[in-house]
Amino acid sequence: MTQLALVIDLNVCVGCHACVTSCKSWNTSGAAGYLADDNPYGSDPTGTFFNRVQTFEVGEFPDTQTVHFPKSCLHCEDPPCVPVCPTGASHKRAADGIVLVDYDKCIGCKYCAWACPYGVRELDEHRKVMTKCTLCVDRIYDAQLPPADRRPACVAACPTNARLFGDIHDPDSVVSRAIRDHGGYALMPEWGTHPANHYLPRRRTESKVGPEDLQRVDNPLKLDGRLPQPRPDEPSLDDAMSW
Amino acid sequence: MRPAWSVILLTTLLGAGQGLFLAVYAVEAAAHLRLSDASASGRLQAAGAVLSVGLLAAGLAASFFHLGRPERAWRAVAMWRTSWLSREVIVLPAFMACVALYASGHWLGWPAPTVLIGAVGVVLCLALFLCTGMIYACLKFLQEWHTPLTVLNFFLLGSASGVVLAAALAASLDPQRLPALAGWGAAATVAGLAGRVASLVRNARLRRRSSLQTALGIRHPRIRQTAQGFTGGSFNTREFFHGRTDGWLRMLQWGFLAGAFALPLALLGLAVARASPLAAAAAFVVQYAGLLAERWHFFAQANHPQNLYYQRVS
Numbered sequence: 001m002t003q004l005a006l007v008i009d010l011n012v013c014v015g016c017h018a019c020v021t022s023c024k025s026w027n028t029s030g031a032a033g034y035l036a037d038d039n040p041y042g043s044d045p046t047g048t049f050f051n052r053v054q055t056f057e058v059g060e061f062p063d064t065q066t067v068h069f070p071k072s073c074l075h076c077e078d079p080p081c082v083p084v085c086p087t088g089a090s091h092k093r094a095a096d097g098i099v100l101v102d103y104d105k106c107i108g109c110k111y112c113a114w115a116c117p118y119g120v121r122e123l124d125e126h127r128k129v130m131t132k133c134t135l136c137v138d139r140i141y142d143a144q145l146p147p148a149d150r151r152p153a154c155v156a157a158c159p160t161n162a163r164l165f166g167d168i169h170d171p172d173s174v175v176s177r178a179i180r181d182h183g184g185y186a187l188m189p190e191w192g193t194h195p196a197n198h199y200l201p202r203r204r205t206e207s208k209v210g211p212e213d214l215q216r217v218d219n220p221l222k223l224d225g226r227l228p229q230p231r232p233d234e235p236s237l238d239d240a241m242s243w
Numbered sequence: 244m245r246p247a248w249s250v251i252l253l254t255t256l257l258g259a260g261q262g263l264f265l266a267v268y269a270v271e272a273a274a275h276l277r278l279s280d281a282s283a284s285g286r287l288q289a290a291g292a293v294l295s296v297g298l299l300a301a302g303l304a305a306s307f308f309h310l311g312r313p314e315r316a317w318r319a320v321a322m323w324r325t326s327w328l329s330r331e332v333i334v335l336p337a338f339m340a341c342v343a344l345y346a347s348g349h350w351l352g353w354p355a356p357t358v359l360i361g362a363v364g365v366v367l368c369l370a371l372f373l374c375t376g377m378i379y380a381c382l383k384f385l386q387e388w389h390t391p392l393t394v395l396n397f398f399l400l401g402s403a404s405g406v407v408l409a410a411a412l413a414a415s416l417d418p419q420r421l422p423a424l425a426g427w428g429a430a431a432t433v434a435g436l437a438g439r440v441a442s443l444v445r446n447a448r449l450r451r452r453s454s455l456q457t458a459l460g461i462r463h464p465r466i467r468q469t470a471q472g473f474t475g476g477s478f479n480t481r482e483f484f485h486g487r488t489d490g491w492l493r494m495l496q497w498g499f500l501a502g503a504f505a506l507p508l509a510l511l512g513l514a515v516a517r518a519s520p521l522a523a524a525a526a527f528v529v530q531y532a533g534l535l536a537e538r539w540h541f542f543a544q545a546n547h548p549q550n551l552y553y554q555r556v557s
C-alpha cells in the first residue's frame with residue numbers, strides 16, 4: 001500500500017519561506033478557488049496557508065541553535081481528524097494515503113480542526129470550509145506536467161532540498177532511505193496518530209581532517225606521491241626570517 | 244479553546260430542554276406507577292413538553308450559527324458509524340419529534356400512549372446526553388475533556404437546569420408538585436456541583452502529555468519560539484486561544500459556582516418556603532446564566548496541543 005509523505009530535513013532548512021509562498025501560489029490558483037488573503041499590506045494581515053515555517057531557538061545564549069521548522073499536514077496513517085467528521089468530507093485516500101477534505105461536502109463545523117493535535121487545518125474565511133495541505137494532489141498525478149514537476153509545489157521550490165517527497169511504505173524510496181539513514185522521527189508520537197511526514201533531526205556536519213586523510217598509510221600501487229617534507233637540516237621559515 | 248456562543252447556547256439549551264422533559268415525564272410516570280397521588284392533570288406535562296421542544300429547537304437553531312456552510316447541514320447525518328457529532332445530529336431531531344408527539348398527546352388528552360412515547364423519549368434523551376458529551380470527551384489530546392466526567396456533567400447540569408425549570412412551571416401550573424420538583428432540582432444541582440468540582444480538581448492536577456519537545460522532536464529542555472511564521476492572525480491563533488487572563492478565568496470559575504449552584508439552591512428554598520412562582524422562575528434564570536458561564540469556562544479551559552506551535556508572533 002502506498003503512503004505518500006514529505007520528509008523534512010531540519011539540518012538543511014534555512015527558513016527562507018519559499019515552500020510557504022510556493023504552496024500558497026499553487027493552491028490559490030487551483031480549481032477550488034482562491035485562498036483567503038485579507039489585508040496583505042494592512043496592519044493585521046490574515047489568510048489561509050497550508051504550510052507554515054516557524055522558528056525556534058534551542059539552548060541557552062550563547063550556546064543556541066536556530067531551528068527552522070516547516071509545518072504542514074502530516075497525513076497521519078491513523079488520522080484523528082477523519083473519524084470525527086460528520087459528513088465524510090474529511091477522508092483518507094486508500095490509494096495513496098493522502099488526507100483530503102472534499103470541499104463540496106464540508107459544512108465548516110471545525111470539529112476536525114479541534115481533533116487535529118498539530119493545528120494544520122485552517123478554516124478559509126471566504127470559502128467557509130476547512131482547508132489543508134493536499135500534498136498537491138492536483139499536481140503529482142498531472143500527466144500534462146513534465147515528470148520533474150510532478151511533485152508538491154513546496155518540494156519543487158525548496159532551494160536547499162530540505163523537503164523530500166515519496167512513498168514511505170516503499171523501503172527503497174528516497175524518503176524511506178532518508179528516514180532510515182538519518183534517524184527520521186514523527187511529531188507528537190504520544191497520541192498514536194502515526195504521522196506519515198517525518199522530520200530528520202539536526203546533526204553535526206563539520207568534518208574532521210586527520211593525517212590519514214591527507215596521506216595514505218598503505219600505498220599498495222605506490223601511486224600516491226609523498227607530501228613534500230623539509231629535510232631536517234634545511235633551514236625552516238623561522239630561521240630564514242631571523243637573519 | 245475559544246468558546247463559541249453558538250455551541251455554548253446549543254449545549255445549555257439542549258441540556259435544559261432534555262432535563263425539563265425528564266422532569267415532567269418523571270412526574271407522569273410516578274403518578275402512573277402510583278408512587279405519588281394520581282391527580283396529574285396533564286397541564287404540567289403539556290406545557291413542559293412544549294417548552295422543551297422550544298428549547299431544543301432554539302438550541303438547534305443556535306448550532307447553525309457555528310457552521311460555515313449551514314445549507315449543507317443535512318450532510319452531517321452521514322458518518323454516524325464513526326462520528327459522535329453525526330450521531331447527535333441524528334438523535335436530536337428524533338428526540339424532538341418524540342417530545343413533540345408526547346406534548347400533542349397531552350394536549351389532545353390521550354393519556355395511555357404518552358407513557359410509552361415518553362419512555363422512548365427517555366431513551367433518546369439519555370442517548371442525546373451521551374452524544375453531546377462524547378463529542379468533547381472523545382478528543383483524547385484535549386485532556387481537560389477526555390474523561391467520563393465530561394459526559395456525566397453534561398447529564399447532571401442539563402438535568403439540574405431542566406428540573407429547576409420544571410419546578411418553576413409547577414409553581415404556576417401545579418403548585419402542589421412544587422416541593423417535590425424543587426427537591427429534585429436541588430438534588431440534581433448538588434450532584435452537578437459535585438461532578439463539576441470533581442472535573443475542576445482533576446483538571447487542576449492534569450499532567451500534559453505534549454510539550455514543545457514532543458511537538459518538535461527536539462529533546463533539549465530549553466526551547467523558545469522566536470517566530471510563528473506570520474505577523475498577523477490566522478485561524479490557528481483565533482480558534483484555539485480564548486484571549487483572557489488566568490485571573491479572569493479563575494474569577495469566572497467562582498462566578499459560575501455561585502450562579503449555577505449556590506444562588507439557585509437558595510432561590511429554590513425561598514420558592515418552596517414562600518410558595519413563590521417568581522422565586523422559582525428566578526432560580527432557573529440565574530442557574531441558566533450560571534451555566535452559560537460554566538460552559539464558557541469548560542471550553543476556555545481546554546488547552547489544545549496545537550497552541551505549542553503558536554506562542555510568539557516574532
